[in-house]
Amino acid sequence: MRSGMVSVIGRPNVGKSSLVNALVGQKVSIVSHKPQTTRHRIQGVLHDERGQVVFVDTPGLHRKETRALNRVMNQAAAGAIHDMDLVLFVVELGRWTEEDAAVLQRLEGLPVPVGLVVNKIDRIDDKEKLLPELQKLAARRDFAFIVPLSALKKSNLKGLVDELFSRLPEGDPLYPEDMVTGNDLGFTVAEVVREKLIRTLHQELPYSTTVEIEDYKREGNLDRIHAVIWVEREGQKKIVIGEAGETLKAIGSSARRDLERMLGRKIFLKLWCKIRENWSDDPKMLKRFGLTPD
Numbered sequence: 001m002r003s004g005m006v007s008v009i010g011r012p013n014v015g016k017s018s019l020v021n022a023l024v025g026q027k028v029s030i031v032s033h034k035p036q037t038t039r040h041r042i043q044g045v046l047h048d049e050r051g052q053v054v055f056v057d058t059p060g061l062h063r064k065e066t067r068a069l070n071r072v073m074n075q076a077a078a079g080a081i082h083d084m085d086l087v088l089f090v091v092e093l094g095r096w097t098e099e100d101a102a103v104l105q106r107l108e109g110l111p112v113p114v115g116l117v118v119n120k121i122d123r124i125d126d127k128e129k130l131l132p133e134l135q136k137l138a139a140r141r142d143f144a145f146i147v148p149l150s151a152l153k154k155s156n157l158k159g160l161v162d163e164l165f166s167r168l169p170e171g172d173p174l175y176p177e178d179m180v181t182g183n184d185l186g187f188t189v190a191e192v193v194r195e196k197l198i199r200t201l202h203q204e205l206p207y208s209t210t211v212e213i214e215d216y217k218r219e220g221n222l223d224r225i226h227a228v229i230w231v232e233r234e235g236q237k238k239i240v241i242g243e244a245g246e247t248l249k250a251i252g253s254s255a256r257r258d259l260e261r262m263l264g265r266k267i268f269l270k271l272w273c274k275i276r277e278n279w280s281d282d283p284k285m286l287k288r289f290g291l292t293p294d
């Protein structure tokens with residue numbers, strides 16, 4: 001069996017979500033709202049007799065955001081991408097822009113194989129035109145493989161899946177077989193809280209901050225959630241809590257409002273800020289936060 005994590009990156013609109021949905025076989029996103037703030041957003045899990053491929057979106061490598069937000073996320077993205085077994089760089093056939101070039105530039109020197117997916121091939125009727133386009137793209141970098149396909153028409157998806165399984169490391173599945181998406185409610189809540197932290201604190205937010213859901217109870221139309229914001233130092237805790245607890249309160253109410261809108265239920269959200277020294281170097285803690293696959 002083979003299994004691994006594959007990061008799907010590319011500029012907006014090239015068809016990344018469509019591709020993952022087509023590969024995984026069903027709609028995987030549980031919410032329409034997409035805060036691009038986590039290190040790994042698991043987009044979908046593909047199961048097959050050969051093993052398992054976990055597709056993740058690495059935010060920050062391809063989103064246009066405000067500068068502060070971008071900086072925080074790019075750091076996260078740069079760290080996250082090193083954990084991947086493979087990167088899929090998705091582009092649109094016949095449409096290469098500066099944004100594509102910027103994404104490609106971020107991948108320079110990356111010690112992870114990068115495969116190129118040339119999407120939307122259904123747009124040309126003359127297949128003769130495909131080859132010169134592929135040759136131009138092939139010259140831009142030494143790609144592990146190049147697969148032209150159409151996510152929309154589901155053509156040549158098999159070509160891509162074969163490439164993936166031939167390159168992923170041997171290993172047991174990372175997730176249970178019945179799991180199609182790694183997003184669960186707790187994950188969504190943690191994501192929204194983290195987004196609010198970034199928006200509220202901007203550059204002041206320590207990179208080593210993470211959010212953990214300690215308890216999630218559903219009581220009829222009410223979800224009762226306890227979440228911890230982990231930081232590494234007392235000074236960071238002061239920043240997160242703010243003068244007389246104002247900052248933490250603002251983060252909590254803003255997250256609660258968003259969650260009530262997204263989930264259509266009443267939310268009781270209790271936030272704490274706790275200190276855990278050097279958690280970001282501690283494999284056990286990383287695992288606990290779902291930041292490593294094993």
Ligand SMILES: Nc1nc2c(ncn2[C@@H]2O[C@H](COP(=O)(O)OP(=O)(O)OP(=O)(O)O)[C@@H](O)[C@H]2O)c(=O)[nH]1
Nearest residue numbers: 011012013014015016017018119120150151152153
């Ligand atoms: N013709 C054609 N259109 C496609 C194909 N794949 C995706 N699209 C369309 O391209 C548009 C963007 O697709 P998405 O999957 O949302 O692209 P994305 O890269 O995830 O976009 P962001 O979420 O903005 O990063 C949608 O209108 C899709 O229907 C394809 O193979 N052929």
